[in-house]
Amino acid sequence: MLRIRRIYDDILPVNKETLRQVKEILKSQFPDVSEDEIESLGEKLRNPFKQRFCAIPLVAETMRGRVLGFATLLHEPQIGFAYLDWIATASGKTGGGLGGALYDRVRREAASLRATGLFFECLPDNPHECPEPSVLKANRARLRFYERYGARPIINTAYETPVNPGDTCMPYLVFDGLDRPRPLRRAYAKKVVRAVLERKYADLCPPEYVERVVASFKDDPVALRGFQYVKPEAAKSAVESQSFEQIALLVNERHTIHHIHEGGYVESPVRVRNILTELEKGGLCAQVKPRHFAEKYIYAVHAADFVNYLRRACAEVEEGKSLYPYIFPIRNKTRPPKEPSVLSGYYCIDTFTPINRNAYPAARGAVDAALTAAREILDGRRIAYALVRPPGHHAERRAFGGFCYFNNNAIAAQYLSAYGKVAVLDIDYHHGNGQQDIFYRRSDVLTVSIHGHPSFAYPYFSGFEEERGEGEGEGFNMNIPLPEGVNGKQYRKALAKAIQRIEAFSPQFLVVAFGLDPAKGDPTGTWSLGTQDFEENGLLIGALGLPTVVIQEGGYRTRTLGRNAFSFFKGLATANSQWVNNRRRAKAVLVGMNFRTEVDQKDSERIRRLVEITGFFSAAEVDLAVELVSERLEKGPECGYHFLMAEHYGRIIGYTCYGPIPCTAGSFDIYWIAVHPDFHRRGIGRGLVKETERLIRAAGGSRIYVDTSQRSQYASTRAFYEGCGYRLETVLTDFYAPGDGKAIYCKPLV
Ligand SMILES: [Zn+2]
Numbered sequence: 001m002l003r004i005r006r007i008y009d010d011i012l013p014v015n016k017e018t019l020r021q022v023k024e025i026l027k028s029q030f031p032d033v034s035e036d037e038i039e040s041l042g043e044k045l046r047n048p049f050k051q052r053f054c055a056i057p058l059v060a061e062t063m064r065g066r067v068l069g070f071a072t073l074l075h076e077p078q079i080g081f082a083y084l085d086w087i088a089t090a091s092g093k094t095g096g097g098l099g100g101a102l103y104d105r106v107r108r109e110a111a112s113l114r115a116t117g118l119f120f121e122c123l124p125d126n127p128h129e130c131p132e133p134s135v136l137k138a139n140r141a142r143l144r145f146y147e148r149y150g151a152r153p154i155i156n157t158a159y160e161t162p163v164n165p166g167d168t169c170m171p172y173l174v175f176d177g178l179d180r181p182r183p184l185r186r187a188y189a190k191k192v193v194r195a196v197l198e199r200k201y202a203d204l205c206p207p208e209y210v211e212r213v214v215a216s217f218k219d220d221p222v223a224l225r226g227f228q229y230v231k232p233e234a235a236k237s238a239v240e241s242q243s244f245e246q247i248a249l250l251v252n253e254r255h256t257i258h259h260i261h262e263g264g265y266v267e268s269p270v271r272v273r274n275i276l277t278e279l280e281k282g283g284l285c286a287q288v289k290p291r292h293f294a295e296k297y298i299y300a301v302h303a304a305d306f307v308n309y310l311r312r313a314c315a316e317v318e319e320g321k322s323l324y325p326y327i328f329p330i331r332n333k334t335r336p337p338k339e340p341s342v343l344s345g346y347y348c349i350d351t352f353t354p355i356n357r358n359a360y361p362a363a364r365g366a367v368d369a370a371l372t373a374a375r376e377i378l379d380g381r382r383i384a385y386a387l388v389r390p391p392g393h394h395a396e397r398r399a400f401g402g403f404c405y406f407n408n409n410a411i412a413a414q415y416l417s418a419y420g421k422v423a424v425l426d427i428d429y430h431h432g433n434g435q436q437d438i439f440y441r442r443s444d445v446l447t448v449s450i451h452g453h454p455s456f457a458y459p460y461f462s463g464f465e466e467e468r469g470e471g472e473g474e475g476f477n478m479n480i481p482l483p484e485g486v487n488g489k490q491y492r493k494a495l496a497k498a499i500q501r502i503e504a505f506s507p508q509f510l511v512v513a514f515g516l517d518p519a520k521g522d523p524t525g526t527w528s529l530g531t532q533d534f535e536e537n538g539l540l541i542g543a544l545g546l547p548t549v550v551i552q553e554g555g556y557r558t559r560t561l562g563r564n565a566f567s568f569f570k571g572l573a574t575a576n577s578q579w580v581n582n583r584r585r586a587k588a589v590l591v592g593m594n595f596r597t598e599v600d601q602k603d604s605e606r607i608r609r610l611v612e613i614t615g616f617f618s619a620a621e622v623d624l625a626v627e628l629v630s631e632r633l634e635k636g637p638e639c640g641y642h643f644l645m646a647e648h649y650g651r652i653i654g655y656t657c658y659g660p661i662p663c664t665a666g667s668f669d670i671y672w673i674a675v676h677p678d679f680h681r682r683g684i685g686r687g688l689v690k691e692t693e694r695l696i697r698a699a700g701g702s703r704i705y706v707d708t709s710q711r712s713q714y715a716s717t718r719a720f721y722e723g724c725g726y727r728l729e730t731v732l733t734d735f736y737a738p739g740d741g742k743a744i745y746c747k748p749l750v
Pocket residue numbers: 428429430515517524553554555
């Protein structure tokens with residue numbers, strides 16, 4: 001089976017491998033293209049605005065990750081056009097089924113960006129311009145293929161003018177009006193051509209050439225060549241599958257088998273029915289059938305013994321009967337009890353989530369729906385909604401409870417995390433303890449939850465503000481507990497804080513654990529959000545502009561469930577599609593960053609992680625960096641080592657270590673500076689140096705020294721110090737090793 005997906009970065013192993021294959025195809029299909037151009041693909045992903053285009057690479061691959069073809073689309077949001085930079089297949093054919101699938105996808109992507117047109121170059125199909133018969137044949141096939149979509153070369157302009165005298169086979173500029181074939185206006189076409197020539201061919205086209213080509217656009221509307229290969233009426237310009245921008249809706253059809261007929265068990269099938277009825281009215285969603293996924297995706301976030309217990313226990317319990325935990329053997333985790341009914345308490349956090357015959361298959365169905373939703377996102381859908389029950393966000397790595405068995409949103413987040421960073425935003429009234437527990441020690445999945453304070457709201461034991469993650473995950477869990485009475489406006493304030501945190505994390509994907517229990521009158525909540533508030537929440541979250549998987553959690557006031565859900569999705573879809581039109585650059589000023597100077601016990605470990613991850617220092621140097629922290633912790637400031645930490649939401653992202661040079665009057669040394677690679681080129685290093693200088697000045701310092709190696713590896717370090725106003729004072733030749741001198745820089749503080 002084939003799928004086409006967008007690549008978001010060149011960092012993850014899966015994408016690295018994909019890009020490697022893409023480069024292979026490029027090299028074999030376009031032998032004339034320079035190595036630099038091919039290598040720049042990764043750079044374009046990291047820095048999409050470098051050419052003032054946003055690069056969107058799409059790959060067609062088998063389910064096992066073999067790349068069969070790819071296309072790169074450049075989007076220009078200001079002028080509003082898309083440019084097809086590359087389209088290539090491993091076999092060399094772009095006109096066949098695969099090329100067609102890729103081109104369909106390119107058109108869909110361009111249309112969803114609201115581009116007015118799609119432009120690209122095609123080599124000429126005229127024997128005067130292209131004398132080589134085999135090339136001519138291929139060019140004809142290509143132009144015939146595009147004509148089927150109504151796309152044809154622009155004529156009566158000087159676009160094909162050779163840049164250098166004697167250049168032959170100059171490409172045509174082809175225009176595809178997408179699904180809104182309107183006349184191509186001259187003023188717009190001029191802007192497009194200028195942008196393409198100036199940005200894409202800056203090295204090739206001198207300014208006079210650009211001016212001449214732009215000035216040659218005289219017709220208004222700009223003329224396109226007549227149809228040469230297909231009858232005009234046979235061309236189909238409609239963009240395939242308008243449902244592209246609809247929300248993919250995945251319903252766990254097996255949810256109805258899970259029905260606990262007991263007083264107070266508010267988690268019932270009617271919830272899904274109400275939401276579905278309301279969503280079906282609006283045409284906002286397109287239903288997609290959930291696929292079955294292997295159990296390995298569940299094992300990826302839940303402990304195997306826990307999963308196996310649930311499966312077995314549900315199968316063994318008598319039909320129609322429910323088994324409720326009543327003993328909680330929490331005192332000895334290493335000795336699970338033998339008796340099945342007692343074992344339920346070993347794996348459960350409360351007394352109201354039963355084991356029964358249907359719980360397991362229903363929960364399994366919910367997992368399939370959640371994973372299919374994630375899959376839809378990987379296939380390029382902007383929003384997918386898994387309308388499931390039982391819910392999942394209270395299920396931890398080794399525990400069920402709170403009506404939840406498997407953590408659907410964590411399973412989806414884990415699945416997506418193989419392709420890019422994921423933020424999980426839990427907007428259920430109750431704390432998302434499940435995903436917090438599962439991702440607590442990870443920095444590639446950010447978990448944020450807004451909920452009723454655990455002092456009065458379920459699950460009571462977690463959801464406190466100070467739970468911020470551990471180890472590598474420190475700073476990657478954020479809890480925003482709120483008081484008992486909260487209205488829509490107060491809620492939005494908390495939501496804005498959560499969104500700010502997510503923006504600072506800059507994930508590739510968003511998973512929303514979607515609870516409707518913040519609504520007014522919910523039997524399990526205390527807040528008073530109205531239908532309009534849900535739309536506002538959707539607008540705020542949609543403005544993040546991320547590919548988003550929404551997974552149903554709680555919400556029990558059946559009268560308003562459907563209406564509130566519809567409002568939320570209306571807001572979410574509206575803001576998400578608006579975002580693609582006015583995409584902003586990543587914020588230069590880093591939100592959530594602060595400095596601190598005191599050193600605490602955990603810092604040894606934090607500094608070790610930071611220094612190691614830079615990949616810049618040897619094992620001995622790493623040990624030395626950690627030793628300085630230990631010495632400071634043991635002896636206090638008297639030891640002469642001072643620290644300045646740059647923290648981002650509680651995680652150290654950079655630091656300096658400095659101190660007075662003994663036996664001098666006011667000379668200081670900066671011994672150490674390191675910045676986490678995720679935060680390079682964001683001004684953290686400069687900020688640290690500036691703040692360190694301020695501290696040194698305040699301590700009576702007048703001169704600062706730094707030293708570094710002369711090796712080429714340290715060229716950027718030397719450039720950095722020079723940029724901060726440090727002057728090279730002297731070089732101690734062969735200091736570190738023969739040929740490796742020590743460069744000493746100095747900055748007098750005036
Ligand atoms: Zn809830």
